[in-house]
Amino acid sequence: MNFDLIITNGTVIDGTGRPRFRADRGIRDGRIAAIATGEHLTGGQTLDGTGLIVAPGFIDVHSHSDWILPLPDHDQVLTPLLLQGITTLVTGNCGFSPAPVTEDSMPLLDGFSEMMRERAFPYHWRSLAEFLDTLERDGLLLNAAFLVGHGTLRYAVMGERADGPTPPTPEEVDALRRLVRQSLQEGAFGLSAGLAYAPGVFAHNEELLALLRTVAEEGSIFTVHGRAYTWVSPFYTPMILGTPHNVRSTRELLALAREAHVRLQLSHLIFVGRRTWRTHRTVLRDVEQAAAGGVDVAFDAFPYTVGNSTVNVVFPDWFLDGFAEKINDPRVLRRLKREIDLLRWTLGLNFRDIILLWGRAGELAELEGLDFAAIARRLGMPEFEAYMHVARMSEGKARVGLGTYSGDGEREEPLRAALAHPLCAFMTDTILTRRGRHNPASFGTFPRVLGRYSRDLGLFPLEEAVRRMTSFPAERIGLADVGRIAEGGWADLVLFDPATVADNTTPGRPDAPPTGIRAVLISGQVVAQDGQTVGRERRGRVLRR
Numbered sequence: 001m002n003f004d005l006i007i008t009n010g011t012v013i014d015g016t017g018r019p020r021f022r023a024d025r026g027i028r029d030g031r032i033a034a035i036a037t038g039e040h041l042t043g044g045q046t047l048d049g050t051g052l053i054v055a056p057g058f059i060d061v062h063s064h065s066d067w068i069l070p071l072p073d074h075d076q077v078l079t080p081l082l083l084q085g086i087t088t089l090v091t092g093n094c095g096f097s098p099a100p101v102t103e104d105s106m107p108l109l110d111g112f113s114e115m116m117r118e119r120a121f122p123y124h125w126r127s128l129a130e131f132l133d134t135l136e137r138d139g140l141l142l143n144a145a146f147l148v149g150h151g152t153l154r155y156a157v158m159g160e161r162a163d164g165p166t167p168p169t170p171e172e173v174d175a176l177r178r179l180v181r182q183s184l185q186e187g188a189f190g191l192s193a194g195l196a197y198a199p200g201v202f203a204h205n206e207e208l209l210a211l212l213r214t215v216a217e218e219g220s221i222f223t224v225h226g227r228a229y230t231w232v233s234p235f236y237t238p239m240i241l242g243t244p245h246n247v248r249s250t251r252e253l254l255a256l257a258r259e260a261h262v263r264l265q266l267s268h269l270i271f272v273g274r275r276t277w278r279t280h281r282t283v284l285r286d287v288e289q290a291a292a293g294g295v296d297v298a299f300d301a302f303p304y305t306v307g308n309s310t311v312n313v314v315f316p317d318w319f320l321d322g323f324a325e326k327i328n329d330p331r332v333l334r335r336l337k338r339e340i341d342l343l344r345w346t347l348g349l350n351f352r353d354i355i356l357l358w359g360r361a362g363e364l365a366e367l368e369g370l371d372f373a374a375i376a377r378r379l380g381m382p383e384f385e386a387y388m389h390v391a392r393m394s395e396g397k398a399r400v401g402l403g404t405y406s407g408d409g410e411r412e413e414p415l416r417a418a419l420a421h422p423l424c425a426f427m428t429d430t431i432l433t434r435r436g437r438h439n440p441a442s443f444g445t446f447p448r449v450l451g452r453y454s455r456d457l458g459l460f461p462l463e464e465a466v467r468r469m470t471s472f473p474a475e476r477i478g479l480a481d482v483g484r485i486a487e488g489g490w491a492d493l494v495l496f497d498p499a500t501v502a503d504n505t506t507p508g509r510p511d512a513p514p515t516g517i518r519a520v521l522i523s524g525q526v527v528a529q530d531g532q533t534v535g536r537e538r539r540g541r542v543l544r545r
């Protein structure tokens with residue numbers, strides 16, 4: 001038998017969670033043609049896997065790189081993802097996808113996505129099918145699967161009214177449902193929503209339920225950035241009494257999924273603010289109870305206590321509705337300051353926990369990498385004013401690194417509880433561009449889970465770590481022929497050294513490359529080796545449902 005490539009020796013962790021085993025793997029036509037446990041394969045070029053683990057390529061189940069993929073030089077921007085072993089991205093998260101678009105919704109999408117993209121790109125497509133065809137024609141660095149974003153659909157159907165509290169008319173709800181169905185039938189794997197950002201923040205549960213029923217009819221998944229990841233938030237009243245808001249938010253989503261009979265993925269399950277941390281047991285227990293009661297639910301998390309977000313993330317919806325005028329109205333700002341002060345105090349979140357990653361306005365560039373306490377000192381103004389200055393100058397588009405995500409430098413019990421949970425898939429949630437400061441998740445997410453959380457801290461065996469990076473997210477999303485090492489499946493593979501695999505990022509060096517990722521293969525071809533990309537050919541595939 002002849003192979004294009006044989007990976008000799010090496011230990012297979014096949015992605016299913018079963019114990020590792022020794023085998024040779026023969027690859028032909030981009031797929032795994034043979035797995036030989038007793039004998040050695042011959043008849044082809046070889047890649048020596050001695051001392052290494054051979055695993056399925058990692059799946060980043062929550063990516064925002066769909067805003068980079070349409071760029072002709074996206075491979076240069078996204079290389080760090082490949083170098084940490086990621087071979088497949090699930091994109092279109094938090095309510096936003098670059099398709100479908102209309103003539104009128106383009107500027108709205110452009111405005112929202114500015115934080116996530118590196119530069120504007122022409123929309124050579126309208127439907128999701130046309131978008132996927134465009135990417136396929138131009139070639140991809142890595143595989144990409146797409147979700148269709150609820151915010152994107154709202155802009156397409158409601159135009160500017162999407163960014164306001166008036167609900168869609170019954171005709172508009174019908175139009176939203178038709179677009180959901182069309183996009184799913186054209187290859188999207190599910191619907192995503194971002195209920196804390198405009199325009200998702202304005203959507204009522206009735207609207208969501210109507211769309212979720214369509215998603216369920218198509219057998220697809222609903223992934224959702226919830227209304228609240230904090231125990232108090234501007235999104236529920238009363239603000240302080242009663243059930244913690246992140247618990248309420250999770251319960252609402254579980255109830256929606258139960259009612260619509262839809263598969264649910266709770267996106268980036270985080271506990272933001274020191275006083276929110278104590279709610280993690282309740283949230284995890286609620287998820288477990290819902291799962292035991294028949295709701296098809298799981299979640300995802302990244303292994304850091306800082307995440308990227310927008311400067312707008314701390315603003316209530318009443319302020320976001322008419323942001324451009326309100327941010328210059330002193331009376332409004334006084335009310336906002338009172339609310340944000342109260343919020344910060346009740347959350348246990350300080351301005352020094354927030355770092356400016358990208359300021360958008362040229363004059364803010366020198367502040368990038370600083371936290372907002374330092375920015376306030378630099379600007380000679382109080383912290384709140386400094387924060388509003390950045391929000392105003394960036395027109396609400398600045399990218400920030402928000403800390404106290406399920407832990408901080410001292411404690412991270414909620415983070416470990418989430419990561420250790422069998423229903424947790426791993427992901428980056430990163431916004432990777434060449435502008436501003438980096439999020440360490442772009443460089444070290446998967447090596448960090450394998451090295452720090454599996455090997456060093458022993459939260460779970462390596463087989464389980466690999467399962468939740470590969471077959472588990474593939475099954476959740478519905479990706480066929482990826483996520484496990486099996487004959488006939490795509491030869492998307494990672495060879496890593498279990499003794500040395502590690503994330504090397506630090507707050508001062510958030511872009512340090514990882515250790516121990518020795519080779520990455522996509523469609524049977526080595527695309528990265530020992531920290532360098534190999535060749536210029538794009539091997540990534542557009543995945544369609």
Ligand SMILES: [Zn+2]
Nearest residue numbers: 094225267268
């Ligand atoms: Zn999100």
